[in-house]
Amino acid sequence: MEKTADAVRFTAVHKSFGAVRAVAGIDLEIARGETMALLGRNGAGKSTAISLLLGLDRPDSGEVRLFGGAPQEAVRAGRVGAMLQDGRPIPRATVRELVGFVASTYPRPMPVAEALALAGIEELAGRRVDRLSGGQAQRLRFAVAVAGNPELLVLDEPTAALDVEARRAFWRSMRGYAARGNTVLFSTHYLEEADENADRILVIDHGRTVADGSGERIKQAVGGTLVSFDLAGSGSQGLRALPGVTRVEIRGDRAVLRTGDSDATVVALAAAGRIRGLQVVPASLEDAFLTLTGDHGATDDDGTAHDHGTAQTLIKEPVR
Numbered sequence: 477m478e479k480t481a482d483a484v485r486f487t488a489v490h491k492s493f494g495a496v497r498a499v500a501g502i503d504l505e506i507a508r509g510e511t512m513a514l515l516g517r518n519g520a521g522k523s524t525a526i527s528l529l530l531g532l533d534r535p536d537s538g539e540v541r542l543f544g545g546a547p548q549e550a551v552r553a554g555r556v557g558a559m560l561q562d563g564r565p566i567p568r569a570t571v572r573e574l575v576g577f578v579a580s581t582y583p584r585p586m587p588v589a590e591a592l593a594l595a596g597i598e599e600l601a602g603r604r605v606d607r608l609s610g611g612q613a614q615r616l617r618f619a620v621a622v623a624g625n626p627e628l629l630v631l632d633e634p635t636a637a638l639d640v641e642a643r644r645a646f647w648r649s650m651r652g653y654a655a656r657g658n659t660v661l662f663s664t665h666y667l668e669e670a671d672e673n674a675d676r677i678l679v680i681d682h683g684r685t686v687a688d689g690s691g692e693r694i695k696q697a698v699g700g701t702l703v704s705f706d707l708a709g710s711g712s713q714g715l716r717a718l719p720g721v722t723r724v725e726i727r728g729d730r731a732v733l734r735t736g737d738s739d740a741t742v743v744a745l746a747a748a749g750r751i752r753g754l755q756v757v758p759a760s761l762e763d764a765f766l767t768l769t770g771d772h773g774a775t776d777d778d779g780t781a782h783d784h785g786t787a788q789t790l791i792k793e794p795v796r
């Protein structure tokens with residue numbers, strides 16, 4: 477395998493299932509040591525991208541490389557660990573036996589005790605794996621994924637179905653693994669989770685990249701402030717043209733304006749006498765994510781649906 481700075485490289489990767497374009501032209505480089513979140517709604521193409529990355533599926537066109545070689549090659553060499561969504565049926569072994577067995581199939585495994593410690597399940601070593609709670613089973617799956625001491629760890633929605641405390645513990649484990657200089661790619665539906673746990677976020681929608689950058693950068697670009705007021709029957713004409721306004725939503729009889737300059741927007745609204753029930757609040761992370769991933773009932777001031785084009789990358793910030 478050639479020496480390369482990138483752990484992962486996607487070049488113009490496409491994958492369709494019949495008429496469904498699950499991955500529709502993704503370009504991506506993940507540097508060694510980087511923790512990257514793959515963020516998108518249900519059906520955005522996250523799992524398909526992960527299958528392609530792991531060599532479980534082949535792209536229709538384009539190329540996927542791991543450490544400069546074919547994905548299968550990196551997987552065979554034990555350089556990749558994965559925790560996928562479909563939990564396999566768990567045998568009646570103990571936690572220690574299962575992790576030990578998996579570790580023994582890799583060329584340069586991690587000591588079992590270390591894998592259990594990283595996953596925070598040392599005290600469960602002697603427990604039968606079919607007697608674990610949901611959160612404990614998920615942490616066992618993490619221990620299994622790192623048992624081979626991989627350089628690249630891939631986690632497909634690892635915290636789905638975990639409660640808040642279990643999520644926190646899980647992310648601690650993940651960060652502990654990343655802090656050793658390893659590369660991590662995880663998928664999630666939640667911008668907050670991505671922002672807290674990744675160096676960089678790739679937002680995908682309809683199989684395309686709509687944003688690529690740090691959480692801070694993405695929040696800046698789509699966050700801004702929400703200014704809302706009662707329309708009082710006056711209609712939404714002209715709102716999109718107000719200073720700072722990037723998006724207009726009508727919720728019942730209220731207009732919600734997303735703005736990059738709330739002072740200017742409010743002054744303009746005041747001048748127009750449209751300040752009934754005025755509220756100014758920072759846009760939440762959730763709002764930012766919804767802005768990136770398509771149409772959620774937003775309308776332009778001419779009343780047409782606002783399409784946040786999936787045809788181009790809205791935000792691109794190579795982080796190196």
Ligand SMILES: Nc1ncnc2c1ncn2[C@@H]1O[C@H](COP(=O)(O)OP(=O)(O)OP(=O)(O)O)[C@@H](O)[C@H]1O
Binds near residue numbers: 497498517524525
């Ligand atoms: N094997 C398959 N056969 C047919 N369609 C598929 C297959 N796998 C995925 N798809 C379709 O491709 C699209 C992308 O699916 P994918 O599972 O990659 O999305 P996702 O972002 O992982 O979604 P989720 O968050 O729900 O897991 C969806 O429309 C899905 O129905």
